[in-house]
Amino acid sequence: MSSQSPRVAVITGASSGIGEATPRALHATGYRVALLARRTDRIQAIANELGTGALAIPADVTDRDSLTAAAQQLHDEIGNTDVLINNAGVMHLGPFSPDQRDDYRQMIDINLLGAITTTEVFLDQLTASPGGDIVNISSVAGRTARAGNGVYAATKWGINGWSESLRQELLPDVRVTLIEPGVVATELPNHITHSHTKTAITDLYDKATVTPEDIAEVIAFTLSRPRHLAINEILLRPADQI
Template identity: 75%
Template structure:
């Protein structure tokens, strides 16, 4: 049983999809920078292990961004243990690429539910905490939010949606909450392994093997944006491996 940490002098960051990849790396980077971190994910074994690795100030919470009640429970738990969240990192996502067809209709609904509606729901649930003080919202989008290509149409649609929604929120929430959009290119994560279309998965994995940014490098960029003085808001960061052409 984790006991509440007294006092609220440390900033509190909530990270969705914290069980691997950019989410886990961001949890580690922010915790190292003095944040209390709440790790939200469905895979409790992984977030429990990361929280045990980090020690005091790390709180694993089982949550699914497609299940609003689980997010409501998570928000209450964060407030109980750490006080209100100062930062929400909308990182949970899935990339189910492949040729457009009825056969993959479940993949399309899954991507929209996780990538776009999941981020919207998490933000709606935690918004009152972010607006309690000087909050930050970090939305993890993608290069695919700027450039679509064959076989990534619905994935790109979720990321284009994330970009437009983020810009609207930026205008609505300033100056109380800063909104930062992170658009990575190829990052060394498990995303390609989720792809259900065999030929597409093999092709995408080749690209990932050829060149990728490390998750901790993205996490460093997130930590940098958060560390800027409040009068400075870094609204959008596009990053790619140097050799990535599109």
């Protein structure tokens, strides 16, 4: 960190998993962090634990008005946004079926449109920052679609394409980094409603060797690079993942 005022990082989906681990990692290196999520009690507990320089802001990435209010509260209470980490996401897996239409809509609204809308809302603050950063959390599914993950993969492929376009539009003032994790020990399988798929995926995630803290360390490293270096894309998996 520089001798200037601490940077301010906004993390969506900050109530668990990578979204919880990342503000912990950044706060430990001197960042002020804003934790955005719908689970107010959870993000407030994390902010209380971190102490000075941590702010819990209830927000829903599918609700532009709540994001606008969050951006204003953040600006008023701890300052302008320097870093935006678009992490909020859900994963509904299973064979393609009209019965899962609501699940598909939720993934598109949160995983893809949620990241786009959040970035729209915070873009003025990021471009006003002397060196802003956007980190978009995608997935291995953004590169490889498999049976049973079609719509989830579509949201992640969308994030990948949008991130690259955004990177070109915002350079050199705002760096855009795409992080594509494989299986990480998080609660993502809890969202799955297809029973057979949920059993199989939960077993896979229960055995995951990569932790949210591992991903948070990679994000912190990426953000710590000097401004002349932009790390555009990182794909990372457990060493034993096919």
